[in-house]
Amino acid sequence: MRVLRNLTRQELDYYTSQPTAKKLNERIKRDGVTVPARNAEKLDMFSTAEDEVDISSAGYELQQANKEKKANEKTAKPRIDFSVSRQGDSNKFVISFGNAAMVSRAVKQGYIELEGQRIDLSDDVKKQLLATSKQIQDMKKGVSLHNFLLHEAANARQNSDAMKEANDKMSRAMQTASRIMHGRKVSPADEKELMEFNKDLYAMAKSAAALEQHRCKRDDKEDKKISADNEEARAREAEPKNYSVEEMPMPDVETQMTVSLDGEVGEVTPSFTPQTVPFTP
Known part of the structure; x- marks a missing residue:
């Protein structure tokens, strides 16, 4: 067996930093000293003899430093603030x-x-x-749960309002399309809402209105009332809504x-x- 003797600290750090042991093996082949192996016939399972390996002073210092570090970690007191x-x-x-x-x-x-x-x-x-x-921990968990439920309820109200507004918008658009098809008068805002909701439906309604216009007369007063109601509905929807919640302060x-x-x-x-x-x- 070949071993290295008097390996310096810098050399040890260099070899241990290498991703492979190629350079270390080359150094052993070049500068290693052959140590005769023990007679295998003298070794048995009951032998208490121990092999001895020479290491440099730098290697010994590194070994002792690691032992002291582990000992300090075991005996360190927990930090209590x-x-x-x-x-x-x-x-x-x-x-x-x-x-x-x-x-x-x-x-x-x-x-x-x-x-x-x-x-x-x-x-x-x-x-x-x-x-x-x-x-105290149970109390804080209760406050956290309470605040979580507040936010969940606010999100549920927001989703519900969004779905209701979408359904109302679709209902108004279908009603506007029907009125246009039958030659009824609609406000510019109603016509714009229909066009933004569905361009194909808007074009179909306008085509049908051209065929129906010469045959039908409708009540302008009723049409204006419907348009006014739609205008009020859009105004309500445009109003800012507050979905904020008042959290309970953490104790x-x-x-x-x-x-x-x-x-x-x-x-x-x-x-x-x-x-x-x-x-x-």
Whole structure:
């Protein structure tokens, strides 16, 4: 077996950055040292002997750095963010956790650090913190669901109005086409609406009106009334519609607990009432 000795850090980084081991194999063939293999007859499944491999100082430093990095990752403390406010001039503080993840980390760790002191969390305090955090999360989920339903209802009203307007427009266009076919008078707005709705139907109606014009006389007053009604309908449709919804504001609440630093050792008062906001989903 051929091995390389005294490989520098730069050379090691260069070879490990290559996509294949071609250059490393060429270097081994050129500068490698032959190491005699052990006698295979002396090896058996119960052997406890270990092979030894020489590595450079740079390789050893890299190996140790990787071990230290893994060890630090295992022993690193979870990051716990919270805000602190003092109660008046007393030595009591209110601890506020911004979200459920911070509460969970604090409970898992079993303590927090405040003013340079370690504050241990009893089992009772842990239960109350988790219960309050869950209550706030359920409240926020309820508000989110409520706001979602508001938007869904607004979308449903918008779709319903759009379908009704489309049906009304088609009904007016068919009525206008029928009136034109029978020689009735229609307003320019009605005629334009028919032409935009269906050009073929408009052309057919105009052709039929030319044949019917010399035989029929219609009531202008009734035609004007129909056109006026259509004009009012179009005016109503043109009016801006408000489909906005008034969302319920997300409750601005936090999980809290009271900490006293009057003694030499900080302690947590387990009896407190979690801050809540009334909500009806």
